[in-house]
Amino acid sequence: MDDYKNIFVVGLNDFNRSRLEQLRGAEHYRFHGVIAPEAVYDTEVFSIADMLQEATTQLEAFEGHIDAIVGYMDFPVSTMLPILCERFGTRTTSLESLLKCEHKYWSRKVQREVIPEFIPNFTAFDPFDDDALTAIGEAGLYFPFFVKPIKSSGSRLGFRIDTPEDFYHAVERLRADIGLIADPFNTVLEHAQLPKDVAEVDGGYCMAEEIIGGWQCTVEGYVYEGEVVSYGIVDSLRYPQVLSFFHYRYPSGLPEKIQDKIIELTDTVMTHIGYDNSAFNIEYFWDEVQDRLWLLEINTRISQSHCDLFEKVDGVSNQQITVDLGLGKRPDMPYRQGDYAIGAKFFYRVFFVDAVVTRVPSREEIDALQQEFPGTLIALQVEEGQRLSTLAEQDSYSFALAYIWTGAKDETELLANYESLASRLNFEFDEIVG
The missing domain is CATH 3.90.1170 (Aldehyde Oxidoreductase; domain 3)
Incomplete structure (x- = not known):
């Protein structure tokens, strides 16, 4: 048993266990679940404090060596990993660098410091403030604009606002449901050292942003020992006339020069954030008419949705990245060794x-x-x-x-x-x- 690496996966389910067991080197690994998958998959109610305590108890009870603690999910898993890894001495990025990606207001602020021409105009607002719409206008945002929580999961509680009526409808929904993520996210924020202006904008706040659009794509990447590596770009194609995704496609069909610029911007922003020894993905829009790139958002994990795409085209799921980094190794990711061209x-x-x-x-x-x-x-x-x-x-x-x-x-x-x-x-x- 001592010959094996013990890798603990938060929210591990059978579907992903089978994927993990097909990775390069998996014959030398033992995968262990931490926190039942239904606690992170089948609910929208998360008690971060309880989950951290449960995970800590499970890990402390393990009699072998803990070699890596990893995850492949967004909130709440992604935000717990730096806290757990610090407690047990395993590798991942710092909580502060992760929050510079996941706290949407803080993220926009640090993006604006290095790539201001590639991000939209934005402001934070309190959805429980009856004068929020006036404050948004005073920040230079006018109809149409987009609103979303400071921390969201997937596309939940995101709204395009074309009229005051749209805004009041969105605020009604936000007031009713924002606490489901705001409260547990605030628990995570209590573990971090935050700048004063960021600390004042907690999980109960929302973002208003200038509308951006175009050809949407996601660059999958990682940082290893300070080196930013972008290893694939996936297109995100929507149903006609609506915001809902139709399909993700890999490899990207974007022009080569646009892909090169995306990789350059990714290197710049992730280096500036100080993100290290972890996977990430960044969503971008390319406005083809204006030939302009926009950074939409940064996610602090691989995309689960893209795992099978990389396996089909490159030969192995990009969960290889997550596991290798968790073990402190440079990722061993193949390229174009899969069974399909697309x-x-x-x-x-x-x-x-x-x-x-x-x-x-x-x-x-x-x-x-x-x-x-x-x-x-x-x-x-x-x-x-x-x-x-x-x-x-x-x-x-x-x-x-x-x-x-x-x-x-x-x-x-x-x-x-x-x-x-x-x-x-x-x-x-x-x-x-x-």
Whole structure:
């Protein structure tokens, strides 16, 4: 047993365990779960203090050597890792550098220090302030603009604001639900040394930002011993006329010069932040008409959604990055050694306000489709009898009923395969609210 590296994964589930066990060097690793996966996947209620105590108790009870503590999820997992790693002497970035990415106001402030022309105008506001709209205008932001919490997860509680009525509707939703993340995020902030102006803007605040848009993409990268490495760019393509994602595609179809500029900006901002020995991904927009790049946001982890894409195209899940860095090693990530030239994750969605699911595709139907399209993985996100409004981590405009990962020889084949497959996914609904 002493020959193995013990790697503890916060929120480890069976799906990701199977991926981790296929990584390079995995025969020398033992993966252990810390905190049950349902505590971070199947709820929107997080007690960070309790979770930290539970994780600490589990880790202290382990009789072997703790070689790495890692995670592959956004909040609350990402924000707990620096605290746990510091307690147990394992490798990751500092809590302050992580918060310079995840605290959206602090992040914009430090981005503005080095790449001001690539970020939108922004301001923080208190959604419980009845004069917030006036304050936003005084900060130089006018309709339309976008609002979101200081710390959010996925696309939850993000709204485009075109009119005062839009703003008051968004504020009503924010006041009702922001505490679900604000309260646990504030628990994390108590562990950090914050500048005074940042400390005053806690998790209960929101951001208002100038509208940016264009071709959206995500650069996946890491920092090892101060060296910033960007190893892949994934395109994020939306459904026509709406904000909801249609699919993620790798490798990117962006022009080479735009990809080169994205990598340059990434190096600049991550070096300035002082982020180190951890994975990250940064979302950008390329406004093709104005030939202008915008940095949207920084995430302090690999994207789970991209794991299968890297495996299909490069030969191994980019969870390789997470594990290698957690062990203090330079990542051993292959390049273009996979079975497909292009990979994608599709989001099969309905654009209802609400409904009850009365039928989902059977296991036999799913298996038949996966056999017909080799390399395809279909993961249903709903069950019969479920009300769509009970689904966690949804955007404000649609519900994702299934995730579909697939690969192909080119984009034409990729889209044709998805359209054929999606047309045979038989969901049925009752009590539909359109």
